[in-house]
Amino acid sequence: MASPMLNGSSHSxxxxxxxxxxxxxxxxxxxxxxxxxxxxxxxxxxxxxIVSKLGEGTFGEVYKAVSLKTNRAVALKKILMHxxxxxxxxxALREIKLLKLLSHPNILKLEEVxxxxxxxxxxxxxxxxxxxxxxxxxxxxxxxxxxxxxxEPQIKCYxxxxxxxxxxxxxxxxxxxxxxxxxxxxxxxxVLQIADFGLARPYDDPAPEPGKGGGEATRDYxxxxxxxxxxxxxxxxxxxxxxxxxxxxxVGCVFGEMFKGRPILMGNSDLDQAQKIFALVGSPTExxxxxxxxxxxxxxxxxxxxxPNALHQAFREQGSSAxxxxxxxxxxxxxxxxxxxxxxxxxxxxxxxxxAKPGDLPRFEDSHELDRRKFRGQKAAPPPAPAGGTVGxxxxxxxxxxxxxxxxxxxxxxxxxxxxxxxxxQYGPRRDHYDGRQQVPPVYDHRNPASHGPPPHRPTWxxxxxxxxxxxxLPPRPPGPPxxxxxxxxxxxxxxxxxxxxxxxxxxxxxxxxxxxxxxRENRDRVYRGRDCEQRNDDRGDRGRYDDRxxxxxxxxxxxxxxxPDIPRDRDRNRETYRR
Amino acid sequence: xxxxxxxxxxxxxxxxSSSSSQLDGLxxxxxxxxxxxxxxxxxxxxxxxxxxxEVIAQAVVIFTRFYTGPEGGSFLINPVKDVSAASxxxxxxxxxxxxxxxxxxxxxxxxxxxxxxxxxxxxxxRQRPDPESHYLTTGAYLAARTTLLQTEAMILRALSFITxxxxxxxxxxxxxxxxxxxxxxxxxxxRALAGRTISHLNTGLFSPQLLYLTHQPTALAVAxxxxxxKEIGVNLPxxxxxxxxxxxxxELGFLVVGLGSSRLWxxxxxRKWVEGKCPLxxxxxxxxxxxxxxxx
Numbered sequence: 089m090a091s092p093m094l095n096g097s098s099h100s101x102x103x104x105x106x107x108x109x110x111x112x113x114x115x116x117x118x119x120x121x122x123x124x125x126x127x128x129x130x131x132x133x134x135x136x137x138i139v140s141k142l143g144e145g146t147f148g149e150v151y152k153a154v155s156l157k158t159n160r161a162v163a164l165k166k167i168l169m170h171x172x173x174x175x176x177x178x179x180a181l182r183e184i185k186l187l188k189l190l191s192h193p194n195i196l197k198l199e200e201v202x203x204x205x206x207x208x209x210x211x212x213x214x215x216x217x218x219x220x221x222x223x224x225x226x227x228x229x230x231x232x233x234x235x236x237x238x239x240e241p242q243i244k245c246y247x248x249x250x251x252x253x254x255x256x257x258x259x260x261x262x263x264x265x266x267x268x269x270x271x272x273x274x275x276x277x278x279v280l281q282i283a284d285f286g287l288a289r290p291y292d293d294p295a296p297e298p299g300k301g302g303g304e305a306t307r308d309y310x311x312x313x314x315x316x317x318x319x320x321x322x323x324x325x326x327x328x329x330x331x332x333x334x335x336x337x338x339v340g341c342v343f344g345e346m347f348k349g350r351p352i353l354m355g356n357s358d359l360d361q362a363q364k365i366f367a368l369v370g371s372p373t374e375x376x377x378x379x380x381x382x383x384x385x386x387x388x389x390x391x392x393x394x395x396p397n398a399l400h401q402a403f404r405e406q407g408s409s410a411x412x413x414x415x416x417x418x419x420x421x422x423x424x425x426x427x428x429x430x431x432x433x434x435x436x437x438x439x440x441x442x443x444a445k446p447g448d449l450p451r452f453e454d455s456h457e458l459d460r461r462k463f464r465g466q467k468a469a470p471p472p473a474p475a476g477g478t479v480g481x482x483x484x485x486x487x488x489x490x491x492x493x494x495x496x497x498x499x500x501x502x503x504x505x506x507x508x509x510x511x512x513x514q515y516g517p518r519r520d521h522y523d524g525r526q527q528v529p530p531v532y533d534h535r536n537p538a539s540h541g542p543p544p545h546r547p548t549w550x551x552x553x554x555x556x557x558x559x560x561x562l563p564p565r566p567p568g569p570p571x572x573x574x575x576x577x578x579x580x581x582x583x584x585x586x587x588x589x590x591x592x593x594x595x596x597x598x599x600x601x602x603x604x605x606x607x608x609r610e611n612r613d614r615v616y617r618g619r620d621c622e623q624r625n626d627d628r629g630d631r632g633r634y635d636d637r638x639x640x641x642x643x644x645x646x647x648x649x650x651x652x653p654d655i656p657r658d659r660d661r662n663r664e665t666y667r668r
Numbered sequence: 669x670x671x672x673x674x675x676x677x678x679x680x681x682x683x684x685s686s687s688s689s690q691l692d693g694l695x696x697x698x699x700x701x702x703x704x705x706x707x708x709x710x711x712x713x714x715x716x717x718x719x720x721x722e723v724i725a726q727a728v729v730i731f732t733r734f735y736t737g738p739e740g741g742s743f744l745i746n747p748v749k750d751v752s753a754a755s756x757x758x759x760x761x762x763x764x765x766x767x768x769x770x771x772x773x774x775x776x777x778x779x780x781x782x783x784x785x786x787x788x789x790x791x792x793x794r795q796r797p798d799p800e801s802h803y804l805t806t807g808a809y810l811a812a813r814t815t816l817l818q819t820e821a822m823i824l825r826a827l828s829f830i831t832x833x834x835x836x837x838x839x840x841x842x843x844x845x846x847x848x849x850x851x852x853x854x855x856x857x858x859r860a861l862a863g864r865t866i867s868h869l870n871t872g873l874f875s876p877q878l879l880y881l882t883h884q885p886t887a888l889a890v891a892x893x894x895x896x897x898k899e900i901g902v903n904l905p906x907x908x909x910x911x912x913x914x915x916x917x918x919e920l921g922f923l924v925v926g927l928g929s930s931r932l933w934x935x936x937x938x939r940k941w942v943e944g945k946c947p948l949x950x951x952x953x954x955x956x957x958x959x960x961x962x963x964x
Contacts, residue, residue: 130825173769174761175817176824181762184829201829214821 133204133217136164152222161222162199166215183285184218186262194253196220196273196283223273223281225452227342230274231349236452240410243346244443246272248432249280250339255428257282258332261291265313267338269345278446287313291332296427302333304423314338316361317351321372322422324362325383333422336431340417347406362386363393369418370397377420409436676729676834679881683737692744698947698956699743700876704937705946706731706748707874709779713756716775721870723763726833728873729880730755734823736881741826746819748948749776754819762831769813770804777802777812783943836885836892840865843889843913849902857902864896865889871930879926883919890915891923 136153142163151164167180187198199219206215227246230236238246250272257264264271265287273281293305308328314320320337322330344352353368355361366372371392372380381390399418403411413436416426426434437443689699707728714724731752734741741751753776760767781802804812824831841862844850850858869892872879879888890910897904910920937946947956 130828173813175757175769175820176761178761178766181758181824181831185762185831188830189832203825214825 130201130203130216133164133202133215135202136162136219138164151217162219163222164202164217164219166217167201179286180218183288186285186288186290187218190257190260190262192253192256193279194249194281195257196223196281220283221275223275223283225274225276226270226283227272227274227280227346228269230452231269231345233452237349238346239441239444241441241444242449243343244437244441245278245446245449246274246280246346247339247343248437248443249446250282250342251428251432253280253282254335254339255432258291258335258428259295261295262288263291263309263332264288264335264338266315266318267335267342268315268318269342269351272342276451278444278449280446293331296332296429298427298429301424301427301430302331302336302422305329305331316358317341317354319358319361320422320425321362321365321377321380321420322383324358324365324386325380326385327383327422331422332427333425336417336425336427337422339428339431340414343414343417344403347403347410352402357387359387359389362389365418365420366392367395367398368402369399369415369420371395372420378423380420407439409434409439412436674834674839674886675884676832676880677830678884679733679736679878683740684878684882686738687736688738688740688742689735689744691738692742693957694743694953695957695960698953698960701937701940701946702743702748702948702953703732703735703876704874704934705941705948706735706752709748709776709948710752710756711873712779713752713772713775716778717756717760717767717771719756719760719763719765719767721866722835722837723759723765724756725835725837725870725873725880726763727752727756727759729833729835730759730823730827730831732873732878732881734826736878739826741822743953744950746822747950749780750815750819751823752776754816754823757816758820758823758831759833769816770809773804773809773812773816774802777804783945834885835869835880836889837866837869839885840869840889840892843893846912847893847904847909849897849904857900861893861896861900861902864900865892868892868895868927868930871934872927874934875926875930876933877926879923883923886913887915887919887923889913891920891927894920895924895927 135156137156138151138153139161140152142150142152149166151166153162153164154160155162167177184198184201187196191197197220199221202217202219204215204217231238254264254267262285264282264285266284267282271282271284273283275281289309291305292307294303296302306329309330311323311326311328311330314323314334318338318341320330320334323334341352353361353364355364370376371394374381383390397415399415400411403414406414413426413431413434416434417431419425687699689702690696694702710728710731711724714721714727734746734751734755735743753772757767757769757772760772841850844862844865849861854862869888872888872892883891890913894904894910896902908917910917940946947953
């Protein structure tokens with residue numbers, strides 16, 4: 089069977105085993121007479137030729153590899169075994185189970201799980217990797233590439249694919265719960281796929297029906313999900329009985345992001361997020377969001393300044409049908425928010441210019457991430473950890489207050505949010521924050537919120553890299569302890585982290601991290617990945633993450649704009665300074 | 669999990685024609701007995717953990733899949749108790765009601781002291797084993813947990829991480845409703861029919877013919893309804909109603925015989941071993957194999 093039993097010198101042929109009956113564990117019955125193991129199990133990682141490291145996410149490292157069998161490029165996502173006490177990570181198990189069930193052209197396919205066994209180590213600690221097709225870009229990275237500017241047919245093409253994937257997902261009664269540009273992978277054939285099911289879960293209520301939005305939910309789910317910038321108002325107000333409409337809000341945000349070239353709602357706290365939403369689409373009333381006043385509210389705040397709907401104004405450069413669809417997707421009332429099947433039928437997709445066909449889209453410059461890294465003599469920048477999800481962590485309401493967005497193990501593919509495929513310099517900017525806190529001009533300042541199209545972009549390699557550590561190692565350490573702890577908080581252990589820092593323990597992570605915000609004015613969203621309510625009874629998620637934190641923390645700073653976990657305390661304090 | 673997909677991966681012919689245990693010299697007969705004992709153990713543990721039958725049935729299927737085929741587990745290498753515990757633990761983990769390793773291991777420690785026949789009955793005070801006898805000390809618990817998690821990883825790898833098991837129970841109820849034999853309010857007969865159908869489905873989990881590994885949930889549901897209706901005396905449509913549920917006559921016939929004979933087989937198994945305790949540990953199995961050899 090598994091390797092544990094392969095040890096020992098007694099490769100006794102079958103049948104003689106009985107002689108050793110007092111030491112059954114030493115027997116090697118699982119060997120065939122020809123000496124080959126009888127048990128195969130998962131494929132070995134040896135079937136893949138690892139080409140390069142793409143990044144490191146919360147839950148593990150991501151590699152680009154080539155299958156020796158098919159010669160196709162794949163991404164290998166390492167599954168870190170954090171919870172030794174729990175066995176195989178529950179989020180990984182769920183993600184694998186879901187991905188194995190789903191088969192749709194617009195959903196990232198899990199090809200297999202492969203195992204790597206290191207001889208020198210105790211062989212019971214095999215390392216497992218999830219194998220998915222290699223995708224060249226993620227939407228977030230693509231939008232950051234100054235050389236890429238989406239045409240309307242292209243936007244329509246991506247939107248249609250996104251909606252089709254989501255329609256399938258929702259019809260299969262699955263909530264994705266982490267819709268965001270960084271989780272949408274795009275290859276050079278123009279195919280868009282939804283990735284990262286680390287926060288996904290089965291939806292226990294009826295699947296959406298035509299014309300009925302997301303329908304009604306009858307059971308409670310955890311509200312600690314969805315990366316903040318893409319989090320719908322009902323989640324910010326802590327509606328527990330939410331529906332598939334939470335994913336549709338994210339689609340609306342991504343839609344707007346494709347026009348603007350940057351996330352459209354970049355709140356720096358949950359409350360700020362809610363206020364930004366209400367400033368864009370109008371403040372909630374019993375008309376536009378029936379029942380909103382009965383919700384628990386956002387961080388205890390239940391009253392908001394009266395604001396009109398400013399969507400038309402904000403997107404005035406777009407055609408009326410685009411604004412109409414955006415309006416449907418960004419509806420405050422989750423019951424009336426358009427569902428995926430209806431959105432596909434929206435006139436926006438049938439009016440000229442018609443959606444492009446995926447194959448007709450321009451190919452974009454391939455990932456230069458790796459080259460840049462080489463240039464800098466550095467290791468792959470870690471993709472920003474998806475601060476993610478934690479299905480299954482302790483019940484800690486704290487995330488609500490913006491502290492550590494939990495990361496989840498599996499989010500990882502793009503582990504860092506998408507950077508991996510085509511960095512378009514994503515790694516870079518983030519890294520700059522890091523060391524460039526003082527030296528590098530704020531990269532994102534150039535972005536004019538009103539402008540559309542990608543902001544001026546300064547490629548990684550063009551930036552001042554002084555201060556970067558010479559070695560092929562981690563990005564520069566910030567003064568004090570690595571910020572990692574903070575970022576890492578993403579996972580369920582966020583609470584832990586926070587406590588640490590509050591307690592005055594020498595965990596400077598937060599502070600070191602903050603400046604990067606200042607320098608860049610960039611607030612990255614925190615992913616608040618919640619825990620599933622059903623799992624609250626156990627404390628998984630709070631354990632054992634220190635190691636990764638140590639290893640990956642510093643790189644977290646390199647994360648792209650939308651990922652970092654939140655460090656509310658300091659951030660809020662300083663935020664006003666850098667807010668536009 | 670409530671997904672539209674209602675099918676299971678099934679075993680291949682190769683996997684049915686040989687097994688790891690047989691390669692290790694186990695007779696098919698003894699293998700069937702041990703599997704029966706293992707399923708019984710898993711069911712009992714699930715009941716004591718108060719898991720819903722849907723979860724228990726999934727764990728039983730995982731347990732059964734693991735020991736199937738020449739590349740699967742062997743009863744002589746992978747102790748039944750460990751695989752049973754890990755199957756239950758792993759399936760519970762992805763269900764709505766995960767269990768801690770401690771609860772699972774406590775239950776198995778308790779079960780190792782009780783005879784299958786009295787397992788699921790609430791023991792009277794006199795019969796109740798001394799708690800000390802099945803208490804897991806910290807050391808024993810840690811060791812057992814290590815084994816549990818190792819076994820879990822082994823099962824996952826052996827099954828290529830396919831943890832999806834669709835069980836036919838809810839399907840059967842839907843089919844009964846579709847057939848119009850579950851009136852509202854229910855009659856005593858319709859209750860009996862539904863109950864009997866579910867019983868047959870649960871009995872099928874024990875079948876030496878590995879019915880859950882060879883047939884899709886729809887077929888199992890249809891066959892259970894067919895057998896139950898015959899027994900209770902409920903008239904189903906005269907036409908070939910099973911066709912509606914994508915089950916052909918031949919498959920139905922096979923399953924009807926399989927389900928119908930399961931009871932007899934279970935009774936036979938229970939009589940075969942003292943107090944229903946069939947050999948489960950590797951040592952017990954080896955002793956039994958030697959005894960079998962001497963008899964010959």
